[in-house]
Amino acid sequence: MRPSIAWPGGARSCVALAFDLDGPTGDAMLDGSLKGNPAYFTLGAYGPYRALPRILTMLETFRLPATFFVPTWVIEHWPTQCRAIIEAGHEVAYHGHRHELFWTLDDAQQREIMTRSQAIFHDLLGVRPVGFRTPSGDWGAQTPDILNEFGVRYSSSMRGDDRPYHVAVDGHPQGLIEIPARWELDDYASLAYQRAPDFPRGLDRTAPYAQVLANWCAEFDGSHEEGLSMTTLLHPKVSARPGRMALLEAFLAHMTAHEDVWFARCRDVAEFWQQLPAQSPGQSPDQEPRHAG
Numbered sequence: 001m002r003p004s005i006a007w008p009g010g011a012r013s014c015v016a017l018a019f020d021l022d023g024p025t026g027d028a029m030l031d032g033s034l035k036g037n038p039a040y041f042t043l044g045a046y047g048p049y050r051a052l053p054r055i056l057t058m059l060e061t062f063r064l065p066a067t068f069f070v071p072t073w074v075i076e077h078w079p080t081q082c083r084a085i086i087e088a089g090h091e092v093a094y095h096g097h098r099h100e101l102f103w104t105l106d107d108a109q110q111r112e113i114m115t116r117s118q119a120i121f122h123d124l125l126g127v128r129p130v131g132f133r134t135p136s137g138d139w140g141a142q143t144p145d146i147l148n149e150f151g152v153r154y155s156s157s158m159r160g161d162d163r164p165y166h167v168a169v170d171g172h173p174q175g176l177i178e179i180p181a182r183w184e185l186d187d188y189a190s191l192a193y194q195r196a197p198d199f200p201r202g203l204d205r206t207a208p209y210a211q212v213l214a215n216w217c218a219e220f221d222g223s224h225e226e227g228l229s230m231t232t233l234l235h236p237k238v239s240a241r242p243g244r245m246a247l248l249e250a251f252l253a254h255m256t257a258h259e260d261v262w263f264a265r266c267r268d269v270a271e272f273w274q275q276l277p278a279q280s281p282g283q284s285p286d287q288e289p290r291h292a293g
């Protein structure tokens with residue numbers, strides 16, 4: 001397929017590396033079972049405490065920018081580690097406070113989480129994020145509207161394309177830019193294993209690392225061939241372990257061996273896409289829009 005998107009700098013394709021720094025937040029924290037499961041807590045805490053610095057060192061070595069979606073409970077408990085993300089020039093963005101399931105919450109509850117998160121980002125990191133990745137894999141009917149109220153310009157939550165796309169939001173002319181992610185680039189799908197609680201359910205082993213690398217490289221190769229954009233769903237606590245760093249590094253080496261890739265933070269991808277002419281679903285940016293808006 002002929003590449004049709006004129007990415008910045010004449011690049012053929014775009015890669016927005018993204019990490020979800022969940023720490024110990026998530027279902028077990030939300031239902032209270034984490035209190036009786038210190039081993040599970042430490043599995044999560046390993047992410048910001050021990051794994052994150054490895055990711056930052058790797059990104060510095062490869063001179064690559066990235067976006068970190070961070071539940072603000074993690075920022076409250078590891079502020080120094082999270083500050084290092086900003087100091088290295090990367091982006092931080094919304095991911096709930098305790099990794100709440102947004103699609104199960106009413107509008108007031110979602111607003112409460114966003115209000116609290118916004119204050120924590122401001123008070124502890126001095127930033128006002130413009131991005132959001134839903135921590136639950138889905139959202140409610142009013143979520144895009146609520147995100148707009150809090151100054152969110154893009155989301156990386158949906159699966160509807162392999163390029164960014166506009167999401168119309170009533171009453172908000174700019175709407176949202178969606179930067180879709182995919183399970184194929186989620187390290188949980190191949191590398192996570194937790195016995196109690198068993199998560200992911202039914203997964204009784206991890207995939208061979210060489211196979212995971214081959215899969216991820218194939219995903220990039222396809223995206224690059226067609227001139228698309230690709231983002232990742234990597235979790236430091238899952239991937240950034242001593243035996244797995246070589247896998248991550250080989251993945252980055254494979255992509256950076258191509259000189260015509262635009263590596264960008266998600267916010268930069270969203271800004272770029274926002275200034276393109278509006279498109280109808282299924283259209284490439286270089287095609288004439290069938291209708292305005």
Ligand SMILES: [Zn+2]
Pocket residue numbers: 020021022095099135
């Ligand atoms: Zn997450």
